[in-house]
Amino acid sequence: MEKPMHALPPSLRELIAALNGLPGVGPRTAERLALYLVQTNREAAEQLVRRLAKACERLQFCEQCGALTETQPCPVCADPERDQSMICVVEKPVDIPLIERARVYRGLYHVLGGKISPLRGVEPEDLRIAQLEERVRRGGVREVILALPTDVEGDATAHYLAETLGGLGVKLTRLGYGMPAGAELEHTDELTLGRAMEGRAELG
Amino acid sequence: MEKPMHALPPSLRELIAALNGLPGVGPRTAERLALYLVQTNREAAEQLVRRLAKACERLQFCEQCGALTETQPCPVCADPERDQSMICVVEKPVDIPLIERARVYRGLYHVLGGKISPLRGVEPEDLRIAQLEERVRRGGVREVILALPTDVEGDATAHYLAETLGGLGVKLTRLGYGMPAGAELEHTDELTLGRAMEGRAELG
Numbered sequence: 226m227e228k229p230m231h232a233l234p235p236s237l238r239e240l241i242a243a244l245n246g247l248p249g250v251g252p253r254t255a256e257r258l259a260l261y262l263v264q265t266n267r268e269a270a271e272q273l274v275r276r277l278a279k280a281c282e283r284l285q286f287c288e289q290c291g292a293l294t295e296t297q298p299c300p301v302c303a304d305p306e307r308d309q310s311m312i313c314v315v316e317k318p319v320d321i322p323l324i325e326r327a328r329v330y331r332g333l334y335h336v337l338g339g340k341i342s343p344l345r346g347v348e349p350e351d352l353r354i355a356q357l358e359e360r361v362r363r364g365g366v367r368e369v370i371l372a373l374p375t376d377v378e379g380d381a382t383a384h385y386l387a388e389t390l391g392g393l394g395v396k397l398t399r400l401g402y403g404m405p406a407g408a409e410l411e412h413t414d415e416l417t418l419g420r421a422m423e424g425r426a427e428l429g
Numbered sequence: 430m431e432k433p434m435h436a437l438p439p440s441l442r443e444l445i446a447a448l449n450g451l452p453g454v455g456p457r458t459a460e461r462l463a464l465y466l467v468q469t470n471r472e473a474a475e476q477l478v479r480r481l482a483k484a485c486e487r488l489q490f491c492e493q494c495g496a497l498t499e500t501q502p503c504p505v506c507a508d509p510e511r512d513q514s515m516i517c518v519v520e521k522p523v524d525i526p527l528i529e530r531a532r533v534y535r536g537l538y539h540v541l542g543g544k545i546s547p548l549r550g551v552e553p554e555d556l557r558i559a560q561l562e563e564r565v566r567r568g569g570v571r572e573v574i575l576a577l578p579t580d581v582e583g584d585a586t587a588h589y590l591a592e593t594l595g596g597l598g599v600k601l602t603r604l605g606y607g608m609p610a611g612a613e614l615e616h617t618d619e620l621t622l623g624r625a626m627e628g629r630a631e632l633g
Contacts, residue, residue: 233523
């Protein structure tokens with residue numbers, strides 16, 4: 226009988242397998258990451274263990290808006306100075322700090338947790354749409370702003386939300402379409418240009 | 430004074446920063462990975478924490494050959510049935526199971542931990558070359574096989590090793606160059622074809 230081959234140590238094989246499952250991490254990247262962590266940079270590995278364990282322990286979803294938060298409700302929902310009559314609907318928790326950085330919005334948020342995508346099997350029931358409807362039905366909400374991606378799935382989600390929230394007596398708006406800041410016409414696609422043309426505003 | 434903006438929770442920001450430092454992981458991927466782990470798949474996150482902690486705790490470098498191992502010395506070095514007179518030199522620990530799978534080599538290994546690359550600041554002293562020389566000087570070694578990458582840096586490393594080990598009375602070989610298995614000529618680069626031509630063998 227042939228002698229057994231010598232393979233990678235079990236704990237290294239298991240680490241590579243765990244990394245390999247992550248989004249955007251193929252077998253080669255998983256192997257490279259695992260070796261980097263256990264071989265080249267143990268400090269980075271130990272930091273990652275600590276921070277990932279801490280994030281898992283501390284982060285929860287805000288019961289009202291669905292944002293990732295360490296406190297319940299999240300700091301935005303708990304802030305009495307935010308305008309309680311406005312809800313800005315976003316796809317992901319990370320969209321919130323992007324809008325906050327613009328410093329023009331002082332209302333509340335609602336995280337859908339994705340966008341409707343029949344191709345990828347994401348149905349309206351998979352998103353936090355019922356919770357949004359419930360928040361609007363409870364009353365006190367004047368305007369719902371859809372700050373969704375301007376792609377096909379984002380548009381489909383916006384369309385579905387317009388149907389769901391229509392007739393509830395709330396003003397429904399979306400982010401303005403048009404030219405991004407600092408853009409040249411020659412580097413702007415025709416769909417964006419068309420929307421910017423339609424959304425043109427008077428000067429002065 | 431303006432009200433403070435609401436940002437991502439600290440533990441999430443810290444996790445993204447830790448991921449962002451890893452090879453091949455940019456800020457966008459780090460964000461996507463962090464959200465996937467804490468938001469979409471907590472089980473994957475907890476598994477990764479466990480496996481990474483375990484790998485860090487168990488894996489060490491074999492004191493003789495430099496392979497990643499859970500035992501000291503590693504299973505190959507500890508195996509009395511392996512041919513102690515042959516050392517196969519590889520760049521990375523993961524190269525060992527690749528060679529083992531070919532089931533033609535029954536000697537020992539030596540992991541360099543990289544290849545000489547002045548451009549990336551990797552000098553001979555950064556690799557386990559002195560340890561290899563020491564192993565050869567100790568005696569009992571008949572042949573050293575260089576199983577290094579066939580790129581410029583691999584060739585430079587092989588050249589340096591040939592100089593270092595020359596005169597120590599050991600036979601120095603490298604892996605054969607030529608056509609890879611299952612390759613068509615039209616998809617084979619000219620350097621490989623040239624080497625295959627030089628390394629041609631008689632039939633029958």
